[in-house]
Amino acid sequence: MAKMKKAEVKPFKEMLLALRSRLRGDVSTLADAALSGKHGSGSSGVSNHMADMGSDTFEQNNTLMLMKNEGETLSQIEGALERINDGVYGSCAECSGKIPKMRLKVMPYTPFCVKCQSEKEASLS
Numbered sequence: 001m002a003k004m005k006k007a008e009v010k011p012f013k014e015m016l017l018a019l020r021s022r023l024r025g026d027v028s029t030l031a032d033a034a035l036s037g038k039h040g041s042g043s044s045g046v047s048n049h050m051a052d053m054g055s056d057t058f059e060q061n062n063t064l065m066l067m068k069n070e071g072e073t074l075s076q077i078e079g080a081l082e083r084i085n086d087g088v089y090g091s092c093a094e095c096s097g098k099i100p101k102m103r104l105k106v107m108p109y110t111p112f113c114v115k116c117q118s119e120k121e122a123s124l125s
């Protein structure tokens with residue numbers, strides 16, 4: 001079992017909490033979004049400084065997913081917060097492998113490693 005230290009988990013927890021309040025439509029974040037422009041997609045603010053390997057695509061997918069499946073994302077966020085409480089955040093819910101931090105920075109709510117996620121997506125389509 002790959003476990004993350006509390007200090008390592010903390011920034012992800014904060015991201016999850018921020019995402020959750022954004023999805024829930026908290027007044028202040030809604031106002032923020034309105035002020036920062038409707039067609040700017042670069043304002044998600046979480047991972048723009050990440051390494052250059054494909055994180056842009058990841059982030060775009062992420063933003064799209066946020067808009068398309070808000071309800072589902074919200075429940076994934078809740079699940080991730082539970083895993084943080086259980087001390088198992090950062091390991092794949094399918095194979096118990098370690099989820100790379102780079103992936104968590106883009107999708108902090110994902111319960112799966114890249115491999116399991118793509119297997120799931122492949123079996124869906």
Ligand SMILES: [Zn+2]
Pocket residue numbers: 092093094095096097112113114115116117
């Ligand atoms: Zn896995």
